[in-house]
Amino acid sequence: MDLKSTLLVVGGSVCSFKLLNTVVRFLPTPEPAHNKMWKWRNTVTSLAHSSLTGAWAVSCLYCQPKMLEDLISSYSLLSHCLVAVSTGYFINDFLDVSLNQSLKQSREVLLHHSTVLSCFTLAMTSRLYLGFAVVSLLIEINSVFLHIRQVLLLLGQGNRTGPAEPCTSVTYSLTSWLNLGTLLVFRICTTGWMTRWLASHREHIPRFVFMIGTTGLSLISTMNMVLLYRLLRADFLTNPHNTSKNH
Incomplete structure (x- = not known):
């Protein structure tokens, strides 16, 4: 996929997630969420992205298992489109959060999104990684x-x-355990595996790419540990009175 096609996919993704957010605005909102309309719309849009790209990533690795053996030069149209679509979401969410939350509330999310966008842009434009x-x-x-x-x-x-x-909701209790389990496997373990891979392939990666990757993984690993602590404290250790959205 050339640069023009990539930009079209990214632009189409931005518009699609913005449209979804707008559609949610006009759909009936559950009464308990009426005083947090923006957070409701943003969370539903984020859930759609996670569901789509999580399943898509598994499909890419299933269809091309050799990709795990060569994370640098392995390529498929399916994986390129996945990264482009996800880039569009992160651009849309970056703008949505910037316009609707204060910098103090949103700085962690914006820092995370900026890191992801830098890495994904490098991958799409170079067709590597x-x-x-x-x-x-x-x-x-x-x-x-x-x-x-x-x-x-x-x-x-x-x-x-x-x-x-x-917890008063059985559904919430089950979700908390699934959230904790998948956080340990798909956040902590995946990030750890990526860090190990990056360190072991240092000699095959240009210095500036290695620095970008190291900085990004260090930041995300730190955020993952903070997220783990917050979730343990909120759902398993103490009684939360205020629980904010975590990415």
Whole structure:
């Protein structure tokens, strides 16, 4: 796929996710989420992206298993389109968050999105490291449950009556465990595997690419550990009164 086609896919993705966000605006909103309309729309849009790209990433690796053996030069149209579509989402979400939240509230999300966009842009324009980008999108499998959890919180199903009391929603409790399990496997383990791969292939990677990759993985690994701590504290250790959206 050439640069023009890539830009068309990215642009089409931006427009599609913006359209989805707009459609959600006009659909009936559950009553508990009425006072958090923007967060509801943003979370539903993010859930759609996670569901799509998580399954798509698995499909890419299933159809081309040799991609795991060569994350640098392995290429397929399916993987290129996946990275382009995901890039469009991150551009749309970056703009959406920037326009609707203060910098203090959104700085972690914006920093995460900026890092991802830098790495994905490099992969799309060079047609290299697409395998690396596809593996990184396995993290979206956890994001599915992370966003479902947020939806349940917006619906008021995640509150507890006391520090030692179980969650009032069985669905929320199950989602919390699935969220924790997939976070450990698809965030922590995947990021760790990517870090190990990057270190072991340092001699095959240009210095500036290695620096971008190292910086990005260091940042995301740190954010993953912070996310793990917050989720453990919120869902398994203490009684939360305020739980914010995590990416």
